[in-house]
Amino acid sequence: MADNILEVRDLKTHFHTNDGVVKAVDGVDLHVEKGEILAIVGESGCGKSVTSQSIMRLIGAKSSEKVSGEILYHGEDLLSKTEKEMRQIRGKDMSMVFQDPMTSLNPAYKVGTQIAEMPIIHEKKDKKSSWKRAIDMLTKVGIPSPEKRASQYPHQFSGGMRQRGVVAMSLACDPDLIIADEPTTALDVTIQAQVLDLLRKLRDDTGTAIMMITHDLGVVAELCDRVAVMYAGKIVEEGTVADIFDNPQHPYTQGLIHSLPKPGSRERLKPIEGQPPNLHNLPEGCRFQDRCPFVMDVCREKQPELVPADKQDHQAACWLMGEEENDGDGRTGESEEPEKTF
Numbered sequence: 505m506a507d508n509i510l511e512v513r514d515l516k517t518h519f520h521t522n523d524g525v526v527k528a529v530d531g532v533d534l535h536v537e538k539g540e541i542l543a544i545v546g547e548s549g550c551g552k553s554v555t556s557q558s559i560m561r562l563i564g565a566k567s568s569e570k571v572s573g574e575i576l577y578h579g580e581d582l583l584s585k586t587e588k589e590m591r592q593i594r595g596k597d598m599s600m601v602f603q604d605p606m607t608s609l610n611p612a613y614k615v616g617t618q619i620a621e622m623p624i625i626h627e628k629k630d631k632k633s634s635w636k637r638a639i640d641m642l643t644k645v646g647i648p649s650p651e652k653r654a655s656q657y658p659h660q661f662s663g664g665m666r667q668r669g670v671v672a673m674s675l676a677c678d679p680d681l682i683i684a685d686e687p688t689t690a691l692d693v694t695i696q697a698q699v700l701d702l703l704r705k706l707r708d709d710t711g712t713a714i715m716m717i718t719h720d721l722g723v724v725a726e727l728c729d730r731v732a733v734m735y736a737g738k739i740v741e742e743g744t745v746a747d748i749f750d751n752p753q754h755p756y757t758q759g760l761i762h763s764l765p766k767p768g769s770r771e772r773l774k775p776i777e778g779q780p781p782n783l784h785n786l787p788e789g790c791r792f793q794d795r796c797p798f799v800m801d802v803c804r805e806k807q808p809e810l811v812p813a814d815k816q817d818h819q820a821a822c823w824l825m826g827e828e829e830n831d832g833d834g835r836t837g838e839s840e841e842p843e844k845t846f
């Protein structure tokens with residue numbers, strides 16, 4: 505049995521707004537195994553960030569934010585923790601790296617002080633040993649002259665160095681899970697590659713698991729072990745990187761993969777046509793129905809659940825996945841032998 509650090513069951517995060525209920529995350533199941541890098545991918549607005557912030561309990565405190573389901577961290581449900589207990593868990597056991605390093609860094613304090621604060625708060629370490637830890641962490645993330653840099657302020661760091669500083673901060677208490685939300689999106693390509701290399705090396709050296717939120721399939725191919733593909737608030741496919749890239753089963757995943765440029769090819773890219781559904785007003789049945797070239801009657805009536813595709817741990821939520829698993833009672837629809845249009 506896999507050694508799961510995190511297991512999320514039927515996570516729903518709904519926002520109650522003046523325009524109605526936004527079902528940003530709507531029944532997500534996922535798990536992160538010890539030492540693995542799991543990617544959550546999908547188009548903008550599909551619920552990736554809301555999923556990660558719900559896991560960290562950064563969403564859910566306001567009366568307009570309703571979070572339900574189970575978020576089991578080493579078997580304990582984070583949804584039943586108090587804010588005080590969560591403050592202990594955040595930064596120590598699970599930490600987060602955001603797209604913009606200045607979300608995590610305070611411009612008014614030295615970078616070293618901000619890293620050292622983590623062991624001071626979470627492990628009750630003294631200032632001297634925590635400062636030393638800060639320098640060790642800056643060394644670990646490849647910042648040159650770490651003693652000097654520790655005494656500098658964030659504005660004295662370049663963008664890539666700031667993100668390394670945030671990674672150093674997230675590592676300071678040796679967490680077993682880092683949630684990284686588009687950590688390289690704001691960086692230029694060369695620096696992006698360096699930060700990805702750094703994350704991979706950290707996982708290899710320390711065994712820290714990483715949940716990587718990204719819309720960039722290049723990052724997934726480069727860095728990750730497993731992938732969960734999200735569409736309109738739900739996971740529609742889950743498998744290893746090889747499963748998803750070489751044998752995608754859900755028409756949405758197929759569309760994503762076919763919209764990638766092929767090395768050396770001059771063929772025009774084929775984006776997925778249409779738009780995701782409005783999260784205020786979701787359709788009955790499968791949420792991909794209006795963009796799916798294989799749509800059948802059943803897709804407009806019932807939502808498909810994740811079921812094993814070609815093997816047990818490669819799953820897809822699609823009525824094309826075989827009659828036994830999905831009851832398959834409506835395969836009489838519009839496209840018995842659909843033409844691929846992606």
Ligand SMILES: Nc1ncnc2c1ncn2[C@@H]1O[C@H](COP(=O)(O)OP(=O)(O)OP(=O)(O)O)[C@@H](O)[C@H]1O
Pocket residue numbers: 519521526528546547548549550551552553554555719783
């Ligand atoms: N506080 C909020 N109130 C209402 N709707 C919200 C709130 N926060 C997020 N949403 C909506 O929830 C949906 C999912 O947002 P989320 O930020 O998780 O998307 P994402 O997949 O991370 O996209 P991106 O890649 O653009 O960051 C979006 O439609 C967004 O507008």
